[in-house]
Amino acid sequence: MPITFMQQFHFVVLPYLVMLIFFLGTIFRYRKAPYTYSSLSSQFLENERHFWGLVPFHYGIVTVLAGHVVAFLLPRQILAWNSQPLRLYILEITALVAGLLAIVGLVGSIVRRLTFSKVRTVTNTFDWIVLSLLLFQLLSGVYVAVFHPWGSAWFSAAISPYLWSLVRFNPDLNYIAMLPIGVKVHIIMAYVIIGIAPFTRLVHILVVPNPYLWRRPQVVRWYRAPKEVA
């Protein structure tokens, strides 16, 4: 099948473009406006529904994203794991449950933002765009999982090589040319989300705390170098 211009645009131009925007945007924002990097939590304004929305959403989405990343990084190992049907089922069901969990949580937090006027005041247009894109992306993801099953297998066999061909600056669309439209839409939307991330609250993903896990409990800053006391 010949590769059309639109395919070139969506699966070659777009990914490079959004990665450029993503890296330039987040780095530029981090350096020029570090003050704007925040989780922008609204838990202070509403506590109860916050739990039922944010917790399932985050646990779900983190699991699903981790699955995508592992399949991208270790396609052979995933295929080897899937060689026994039971293990394939475990993987597929885990992913589906996590995806559904994320949808429940996301819908919960969208409803929460609409219901509580205090939370609505701290929600801007970009937040609504992000929420809609995420909802669309989760729904399309679950659609793919249900109607085009065994994604852990074909992701490793088709999408992972495609993504690696992008990484190697030698794009090869033959891997994905035959994929169903639902999967393609899911991929394109992923690129769109990556592209707008630098301008939204999504940057909080980049600043999840890790030094905390290793540092000493107390932090002291000196204006002059502290003298070592023997």
Add this chain to the structure above:
Amino acid sequence: MNVRSQVSMVFHLDKCIGCHTCSIACKNIWTDRRGTEYMWWNNVETKPGTGFPTAWEDQEKYNGGWEVEDGKLQLKSTSKAKTVFNIYHNPSMPTMDDYYEPWTYDYQHLFNAPEGPDQPTAKPISMVTGELINIEAGPNWDDDLGGSPIYAENDPNLASLSPEQRAQLSAVERLVLFYFPRICNHCLNPSCVASCPSGALYKRGEDGIVLVDQKRCRGWRMCVAACPYKKMFYNWNTGKSEKCILCFPRLETGQAPACFHSCVGRIRYLGVLLYDADRIEEVASLPKEKLIEGQRSLILDPNDPEVVAAARQSDVHDSVVDAAQRSPVYQFVKTWKIALPPHLEFRTMPMLFYVPPMSPVMSSQENGTISHVSDNLFHDIDESRIPMKFLASLFGAGDESFVRYALRKQKAVRWYRRAMTVGDVDMPTAERMLREADCSPDEAEAIYRLTALCTFDERFVIPPMHREEAIQMMEDPLTHKQDVGFGFMSGPHRGM
């Protein structure tokens, strides 16, 4: 010995009149922005009372501060492992309802209201949403309601009192209350700093002020939960935490913090304490009954030549040591032992100390005549209407003896001065009281001076902050002077 200096504070509660001037001074300078309206870095509470946020002292509810588990000091609200799982939803996070929803009034309506039979009114509107609201709480909602069964009865410090003592506290027409102004304690073992996943909170090495780096704060809110005094506030608009900064821009220019400067009752004292930073963890892990003595032992005598030498070793500036030697806080806390830390059992080692208040009436009634004299000269201290247990819960980590000591000394000083100036108390009795209160006449005179006659400069001994030394953070400004000029941090280049 690792000597560090700490700008520390004493609030003399016996002098506080509860006028809230401090709160207003602070609010007008620091927290009049959107997202901070509800914050009161300085607030004044009525005790007995529930305070701000409501019942903040109840750590069963808020999980603030530290606890010792298997001999190890641990945060009550979080830990490194817990942070990983609780980052999406902080289980110990207070909400705006625990404080209050800030409001203003719809003043425009007074001008725009259509003509009608009634005078237009300005209805309260939320400063968060702009909608009409019913005001249900405020920052000092239980102000002066010391005996009220709705508010004061929920004071967590009343837990240790007997039913009789509780009844006595709220007896009609014999209500008793005192004021409890609070700011950030700038603790030696701050739980807010230890809980911050982003490492945005820090203690300044040179003066011990605890600050939030606004550029590194990510709004995970662990500090709000971890601070047992609830003096960390979440700015719901910017998504960053904020706190009392002890007016460091004022301190750095030699001025007292705004709340100190504006205090009408002149209850506030500020000065440097030198302490041994190596022993903080050891002291903070002590059993509850040893905490107060432990914290006192952390604070070093600035007149001890050994300490002065060690301070120099640790790079504490001589001028700071000099300020520590003149520190009114040292006098109150270490020399006279009449200022005590609030709720030391939270184990953050607060560096704001309180002189406990005397009960308002110091006399006993016999057959209708007022009598000042009893065989036990200090009978009214233990029979005071604010039970010793209550004060001990606040300032003694549960131990009455420290509060009793402070109050007895205060009373002895009063009677000594009364014998000198009014003359209705005979000197031998006053001197006997001084002896019994572990106070020499000289000490009594000094306490009297610093309590009643203190000048501005005696109350606030602000150490030089030596901002000029911050230049050490940079490279030597002279390095490239020959090539490009003074202060350049890199040499001359053509282009990049």
